[in-house]
Amino acid sequence: MATKAARELPSQELILPGTRSCAACGLMLTYRHALKALDEGKTIVAVPASCMTVLHGVYPITPVKVICINNPFAATGASVSGIVAGLKAVGKEGYTVVAFAGDGGTYDIGIQSLSGALERGTNFIYVCYDNEGYMNTGTQRSSASPAGAITTTTPVLAKLQHKKDMIGIVEAHRIPYIATASPAFPLDLYDKFVTAKSISGSRYMEVHAPCPPGWGFPNKDLIKMGKLAVDSGIHVLYEIRDGKFSLTSRSLRLAEKGRKKSVADYVVGQTRFRKISDEQVRRLQEFCDERWEELVKRHNKDNG
Amino acid sequence: MADKIRETISAASKPAPGEAGRTGDWRSQTPFIDHDKCSQKDTCLLCWLYCPDGVVGRDFPLEIDLEYCKGCGICAEECPREAITMAEGKTRDDVA
């Protein structure tokens, strides 16, 4: 049952105020609503080195009310495998184990341990919050950074390669649930966490998490930027349940009514794209259009 | 048992507000709600929904926890009735 209004969300906050993350952080808003879908006493979160570690605070205090285990950068998938095995060994039932890693920790350095965990069918939810760079250490390029973006490791030509198809790689593991989400659409995001929690086996979610200091846009525009990403087809909202593909929320409406925003509308408000050439915008548009056509076709085929 | 494990094998933090101090001090602008302009209906609550830091209340008239509000301005930007405005400064008194 889809959540239709803010008031239907649980009022309980599992993150106490006064956190270390930046003002207007897309990851904060993501985590806030994700935790509303999970049980306070029955959730174990695992995080690698990232902005998420910073959000979780400095010993001996944390703002977060669920159990969280910090891990070495590459080890998240291995760590959750151990947590799940440990819970089973001591006979503890009803826990949801959730990994929360950045795109650097997922697309690049954590991909091996993640693939291992998915291949074993480990019973957990893996969330990649994609802020499109190594933000915690100062906006270095990752394989999730979009083509045309200036990062501190692509300062001259801007990034030349398109974002890696991480979801394609994850899908090749044939896991029961994959979803994309955005904190600019919190109700859809919440519903997907509720669904993910209700399924057993390996589940993967990818959340597009705008980052004002890393992307270079005003704090107040966090929601606008997240929406623009979906409206322009840079990020598409969908879920794949046992192989069945469905567009959701705004992306479903765009498939019915047509897309009106372009990649040019999206890049213009972000200083990381200040060096993007017209040719690069055109190629990024092509990249998004091709993927959009494929996804709409797949939606129509599976929901025909 | 859990506490014993904490003491012996791991450095485990305990939850408390203000982990990073009074983050309201980060603010250079402060949000104000005009309660006459706010719909005061729980069919809206967009300011509550979109505040990344969860410092907007859910009971009307709405209150913002200015001890921790980081002054990002999202609530003001997203309010459909323009009931929230950002004013220069860290506190209400700065503005009055």
Ligand SMILES: Cc1ncc(C[n+]2csc(CCOP(=O)(O)OP(=O)(O)O)c2C)c(N)n1
């Ligand atoms: C093996 C290793 N290399 C480098 C680092 C330094 N480091 C800590 S966090 C981080 C960036 C993480 O980027 P990402 O996973 O995208 O998460 P984000 O910071 O964007 O939240 C790096 C490089 C580390 N902790 N361990």
Ligand code: SF4
């Ligand atoms: S750098 Fe970006 S992702 Fe990291 S805490 Fe700041 S806004 Fe959030």
Ligand code: SF4
């Ligand atoms: S200014 Fe930002 S932190 Fe403060 S109440 Fe509004 S949305 Fe929340």
Ligand code: SF4
């Ligand atoms: S978004 Fe504006 S109108 Fe809606 S509840 Fe908040 S202050 Fe009131």
